[in-house]
Amino acid sequence: xxxxxxxxxxxxxxxxxxxxxxxxxxxxxxxxxxxxxxxxxxxxxxxxxxxxxxxxxxxxxxxxxxxxxxxxxxxxxxxxxxxxxxxxxxxxxxxxxxxxxxxxxxxxxxxxxxxxxxxxxxxxxxxxxxxxxxxxxxxxxxxxxxxxxxxxxxxxxxxxxxxxxxxxxxxxxxxxxxxxxxxxxxxxxxxxxxxxxxxxxxxxxxxxxxxxx
Numbered sequence: 001x002x003x004x005x006x007x008x009x010x011x012x013x014x015x016x017x018x019x020x021x022x023x024x025x026x027x028x029x030x031x032x033x034x035x036x037x038x039x040x041x042x043x044x045x046x047x048x049x050x051x052x053x054x055x056x057x058x059x060x061x062x063x064x065x066x067x068x069x070x071x072x073x074x075x076x077x078x079x080x081x082x083x084x085x086x087x088x089x090x091x092x093x094x095x096x097x098x099x100x101x102x103x104x105x106x107x108x109x110x111x112x113x114x115x116x117x118x119x120x121x122x123x124x125x126x127x128x129x130x131x132x133x134x135x136x137x138x139x140x141x142x143x144x145x146x147x148x149x150x151x152x153x154x155x156x157x158x159x160x161x162x163x164x165x166x167x168x169x170x171x172x173x174x175x176x177x178x179x180x181x182x183x184x185x186x187x188x189x190x191x192x193x194x195x196x197x198x199x200x201x202x203x204x205x206x207x208x209x210x211x212x213x
Contacts, residue, residue: 071207075200079207090212091116092204096194097179099132106190108132109157113180113196115171115205117212124212125171125205129159131194133186141184145173145198154184175202 068082071090076097081090092115099111109132117124127143135141135154140162143150150170152159159182161167174180175198182194 071211072204073200074203074207076197077200077204079204079211081208081211087118087120088212089116089118090208092201092208094196094201096182097197098195100193102191102193106186108186108190108192111182111192111194113182115201115208117209119212124209125167127161127167127170129182131157131159131182131184131192133157133188133190133192135159136185136187136189139185141182143170144181144183145170145177145179148173152182152184159184171205174198175205 068080068091071079071081073079077092077094079090079092081088083089094113096111096113099108101108111132112130114128114130116126116128118126129141129143129152131141131154134157139154141152141154141159143152143161148169150166151162153162161170177198180196180198182196183192185191
């Protein structure tokens with residue numbers, strides 16, 4: 001289950017990697033949580049705002065004075081590690097190779113895909129997506145890799161795989177795939193399609209997983 005603390009951590013780490021990727025702007029929007037099975041991951045009702053400082057030439061520092069360490073850049077994916085609150089987290093992060101909206105030209109903030117491991121919580125390769133706009137309340141998004149498609153639970157501007165039992169299959173498909181295509185709908189009815197290149201993902205995950213053994 002996605003807790004407030006974990007969502008704070010995800011957003012803080014996104015913000016803290018802004019020197020390697022375009023800055024992540026803040027978004028907010030009310031949503032409702034749909035009923036679902038126990039396997040559905042439920043994010044928090046309210047998204048905390050991360051505390052960061054820094055400029056384009058000086059990496060931002062997340063709350064508590066913690067900033068992630070770059071383990072390596074592999075294709076489109078960066079592998080990082082950090083220890084906020086003394087608990088280690090390792091993650092791979094990337095921005096989409098292309099983004100489209102329908103109707104075209106609709107403004108939105110940058111989107112990112114984030115795959116994290118947290119040894120203290122026995123979590124490995126958990127996929128999170130920040131889409132850059134508030135999703136339509138109670139809507140699902142999808143991620144497609146090749147012929148495989150997976151439903152995503154959405155809340156505010158975040159998305160997670162709906163059925164936790166399928167997450168390992170998603171990771172396996174992404175490791176050997178070429179692109180991951182995320183489709184969703186904003187609260188205003190705009191459809192988005194983000195295409196993430198998977199070049200370098202397997203190496204980035206191997207490197208981050210190795211650091212979090």
